[in-house]
Amino acid sequence: MTASDTSPAASDSLTLHGDPDKQRILLVTGVLGAGKSTALRALEDLGWETIDNFPIRFLERLLDTNQEDQHVDGHPMGGPLAIGFDSRTRGFDPQAVIALVKRLSLRPDIELTTLYLDCGVGELERRYNETRRRHHLASDMPVATGISAERDMMEPLRRWADIVINTTAFTTNALQQAMREQFAPDSGPALTLTITSFGFSKGMPPLADFVFDMRFLNNPHWDKVLRPMTGREGPVGDFIREDPAFDEAFTRIRDLLLLLLPRFQAQGKAYVHIAFGCTGGRHRSVFMAEQIGAALRASGFSPTMIHRNLGSRAADLVEGSAVR
Template sequence: MSSEHADNRQRILLVTGMLGAGKSTALRELEDLGWEAIDNFPIRLLQRLIGGDVGQQSLAIGFDCRTRGFVPADVIERVKKLTNREDLVLTTLFLDCSGHELERRFNETRRRHFLAQDMPVATGIAAERELMGPLRRWADVLIDTSNFSTNDLKQSIREHFAPTAPQEMTVTITSFGFSRGMPPVADLVFDMRFLNNPHWDPELRPLTGKDQGVGDHIEKDPAFASVFARIRDLLLELLPRYAAQGKSYVNIAFGCTGGRHRSVYTAERMAGALRDGGFSPTVLHRNLGSRASEMLEGPQQP
């Protein structure tokens, strides 16, 4: 769905998905974006809610398997009828999550799964996944939050459902450590682990990619200059094309083993190159404060 709201039709977003997948977080973020949000709304009253004259404020309606009178097939039929209205733009968002991660979240919060009763959490999740299957297959937008932090989900909601597009495309450059997991919302990921690792220099180990000594070490690697230039030229070609296609957010990530040296330096250098090219990137260093670990960095190269 386009993030622009160029006509006078009201936007209706149905927000559903697996329990524990982030529906409440999504609705709160939509409220912050200016949507009117209603949670656990009886779907049988949906046509009555928007049956008459509609306003101009975007409306997000949350529901799940706990909602009174919830039958997926009935939900789909009711929504199909509403999609024919010329005064509405109706979209369905389904929030999914892996069963293992849902179990962890339920156990962490000590919440009882609605469909589990006195059975294990995994049993309730399996029953819910079967129940929600038709809605998952039918939804317009699917967001899998298995590897998302709360901030990752909020960012994804902003990218999909901000009422108006930003004046300029937002470019974010992130450094990260592969040993601590991939960034879940990156559009373009570049692996810098082919470069000589400053971690194995005892004087550079406590420093980061923001320090001159680390930068000098990386610059001396024979592969750095040519690879950096190729990535820079690629990004300078791609970013205007993304903007021309109406993409509001582009997330670029540079990774190394621990996320403290090679990825940090490359991210900082690339941000400067993109600024020279007319863009205004935001730079985030996800693992800059992480502790250096020889076990994570792997064997030292001769």
């Protein structure tokens, strides 16, 4: 299985993360059914502006349009632009596309890269059979005939492309991951992290990715001095820390999150919601949420803290006598 490879036409100094002084342009093409739409969606999630099914012969005109408006102090303002096209484009001519790319590559204001998505004939046939779509080059013939004709037509572009990704053995998620590896910013995709404390007596928060139940810890509610306080105040924190189970629980939860969050980030997950619950949502859950939030910030994350029930009056909270 070939995830990606650089063609002989590519320069040894090919830069995937771009020159900040140039408009970054990525041409995305390949055989139909190889995953162009999925690749463009992945690029859009990474912050690229995308245009699909673009008449490639108009590319030069597009880049020249409002060129002066796209620059301030000599630096381009526009973000990276990905343009998808394929053999269905009217008047499609691979040799003309290559000539256009050669000409545009000489321009000092843009950085142009060509990505070609390829796929084996057998897998393409299977995909066409699953979707029941007709191949535009085989309207009244077997789909294999159209696939073969298209591969012959596209071969010059495949040989010319800077980057070739073979998707034969790829799932949709695998192709998205390959796109992130090739074209994500150097800092990686952003992860929006939310940490919530809540009280089970008021219901669980919807759509949380992780829910940790803190009701196994000693409950400050039963201390008349601590009851009016919250988990953000020192005496409550000291009380919870004295529980023999706290240190190990905190360490295991922290380590689990530090293991999983970078993996979610690498998979392109945009949002992660971590929730800590206790009975009323004022003491144990608040303290643990604050402690985990501080640990994650120390590891480079930027969590948003939400204490859902912190404004509830202590007298309004239901604390069963069996919950200690």
